[in-house]
Amino acid sequence: MTVELTESQRDLWDRARAFGEEHIEPVAMEYVESGEWPWEVYRKAAEAGLIGLPFEEAYGGQNASLVEQCLVAEAFCRADSSVGIALHGAMTGCFVMDSFGSPQQKERWLEPVTRGEITTGIGLTEPDTGSALAELTTTAERVSGPAGEEYVIDGEKDWIANGASGDWVATLCRTDPDVDPEKPYRGLSLIVVPTDSEGYDATPRDRLGLDAAEHARITYDEVRVPAENLLGDEEGQGFYQTLAWLEHGRVDIAAAHLGMAEGAFDRALAFSKEREQGGQPIGDYQGMRWKLADMRKNCQVARAQVYHAARTIDAAERESREVDQSLIEQASIAKLFATEMACEVAEEAVQVFGGKGFAREHEVEHFYRDVKAGTIYEGTSEIQRNTIGKVLFDEL
Numbered sequence: 001m002t003v004e005l006t007e008s009q010r011d012l013w014d015r016a017r018a019f020g021e022e023h024i025e026p027v028a029m030e031y032v033e034s035g036e037w038p039w040e041v042y043r044k045a046a047e048a049g050l051i052g053l054p055f056e057e058a059y060g061g062q063n064a065s066l067v068e069q070c071l072v073a074e075a076f077c078r079a080d081s082s083v084g085i086a087l088h089g090a091m092t093g094c095f096v097m098d099s100f101g102s103p104q105q106k107e108r109w110l111e112p113v114t115r116g117e118i119t120t121g122i123g124l125t126e127p128d129t130g131s132a133l134a135e136l137t138t139t140a141e142r143v144s145g146p147a148g149e150e151y152v153i154d155g156e157k158d159w160i161a162n163g164a165s166g167d168w169v170a171t172l173c174r175t176d177p178d179v180d181p182e183k184p185y186r187g188l189s190l191i192v193v194p195t196d197s198e199g200y201d202a203t204p205r206d207r208l209g210l211d212a213a214e215h216a217r218i219t220y221d222e223v224r225v226p227a228e229n230l231l232g233d234e235e236g237q238g239f240y241q242t243l244a245w246l247e248h249g250r251v252d253i254a255a256a257h258l259g260m261a262e263g264a265f266d267r268a269l270a271f272s273k274e275r276e277q278g279g280q281p282i283g284d285y286q287g288m289r290w291k292l293a294d295m296r297k298n299c300q301v302a303r304a305q306v307y308h309a310a311r312t313i314d315a316a317e318r319e320s321r322e323v324d325q326s327l328i329e330q331a332s333i334a335k336l337f338a339t340e341m342a343c344e345v346a347e348e349a350v351q352v353f354g355g356k357g358f359a360r361e362h363e364v365e366h367f368y369r370d371v372k373a374g375t376i377y378e379g380t381s382e383i384q385r386n387t388i389g390k391v392l393f394d395e396l
Contacts, residue, residue: 003307009068016072016289019048020079024087028080031212032366037119037165038083038212045076045087046116052091055098059106060114065318066248066310070255074306077259078266080363081370086213088256089161093120094172096190100231109168109192118167122194123157123218124242131383133172133242134185138220140173142227142235149227151175151191153199153220159377163216164202168194171220172242175235188238190231199223216278243328249378250331251313254306254338257374258299259310264349264367265295271353282352291352295345302338309334329391336384339374346371 023044031038045051054069055061062068074392077084079082090113097109097120111119129135138155153173163169169192176187193200200223202216231241269292272283282288309330315321346368357364375381390396 005067005071009071012064013071013075015048016050016075017078019045019050020075020084024076024079024083028083028212029363031086032080032082033211033360035211037214038086041083041123042087042090042119043116046114049079051087051116052114054108055094055110055114056106059098059110061098061110064343066251067314068168068305069248069252070310072304073252073256074259074262077256078263079259080212081260081263081367082210082212083257083264085210085260085370085373088252089213090119092161092249093122093166093168094121095195095248096231096241097192099244100190100237100241105192105229105231107155112167119162119165121160121162121166122170122190122245123160123163123169123348125157125159125172126216127156131274131380133240134188135184136172136174136188138171139177140171140175140189140191142175142178145224150224150348151227151229153193153223153225155220157218157220159205159215160202160205160218161213161215163214163218163349164195164204165214166193166195169218170231172238175238181339185239187199187236188242189235190238191225192229192231193223193225197223199227202247208372209366210373211366221394225305246378247313247328247331250384251306251309253374253378254302254309254331254334257339257342257371258302258306260367260371260374261295261299261302261338261345262365264342264371265292265299265344267362267364268292268295268349268352271356288352290382295348298341298345302341305337306334326396328396329388332387335374335379336381336388339371340381342371342374 023041040133050072052061053064057063073088076087082240126136140151140153142151170190171193172190175189179184199221202218205215273281275282288385312323312325312330313327316323349364353364356362
């Protein structure tokens with residue numbers, strides 16, 4: 001770890017790394033091969049105080065900073081890319097709940113997460129509207145029902161983490177049917193939908209990688225939830241709540257993919273010291289050392305940007321300090337560089353292993369498959385470039 005940390009942050013990093021080595025690495029291949037969600041590992045992580053860190057202490061959390069969240073995400077995914085991202089993704093819906101939920105909502109929907117009892121999701125992407133959130137078509141109509149004021153939700157979401165196995169999904173809906181063509185992002189709201197609601201149906205997706213995690217396609221067929229499930233004190237705040245989530249989520253995802261790259265590098269370095277060709281370890285060849293040196297360099301550069309972005313956001317939001325950089329730009333730079341770098345490092349790790357790297361029995365094979373998703377979810381690489389470009393031209 002080359003990033004300067006406080007004593008408590010160093011302790012957290014050491015605990016998270018030790019947890020990964022003891023509880024993730026030994027069983028990871030079992031979950032990758034079976035496709036089961038790692039509930040047992042998740043509960044152990046909760047017992048170790050490594051789940052729900054950013055929540056307020058009143059709801060079982062530790063009021064952790066974004067830097068501290070990133071340390072845990074990095075350590076988990078370094079231990080294993082698939083199990084790590086499953087644990088990391090268990091709290092996908094929690095940022096908006098922690099930031100915009102009422103005390104009653106937090107008590108009901110956050111505390112069980114810190115105990116490792118439930119997972120959560122956030123429903124943004126739709127089959128025909130991926131990155132264009134303002135064009136979503138899922139609707140929520142407020143009506144008076146037998147149980148009082150309710151929302152009736154209709155629509156579809158796709159590629160939603162924990163959409164099938166999770167307990168609730170914070171769903172972005174259009175609550176104002178009168179769409180302003182010039183400002184279509186207005187009139188959107190986030191509403192908490194328990195996954196056992198009548199009319200809610202989710203089908204897990206069969207994917208290229210992330211075998212131990214879960215993403216699902218969801219249909220909402222006249223799903224009724226109480227009006228009190230709205231996040232925030234009024235309708236129409238959903239788009240801005242989502243932007244706040246993306247700012248944090250993109251840095252968090254960058255840290256997770258930094259961890260994946262490091263995990264692939266760790267395994268490639270170890271293999272290069274053990275595998276012999278021509279009467280010597282392959283790591284003794286200059287060409288191999290240059291390859292490993294480039295992998296190491298890329299990981300170190302990514303780490304610097306990831307934690308710079310996390311610290312900048314912490315300074316602005318937790319310490320109320322003025323910063324001279326765009327937070328959304330820093331988040332986009334971190335995600336863009338770290339996720340694309342992880343793809344390059346994982347590919348090189350497979351190359352170090354040669355034919356063995358192409359076999360499912362070796363971990364680098366699924367690291368290679370897993371990292372690709374990072375360039376797509378929570379804003380594609382192209383979206384990150386668009387965002388950075390808009391900042392450069394004073395459009396954000």
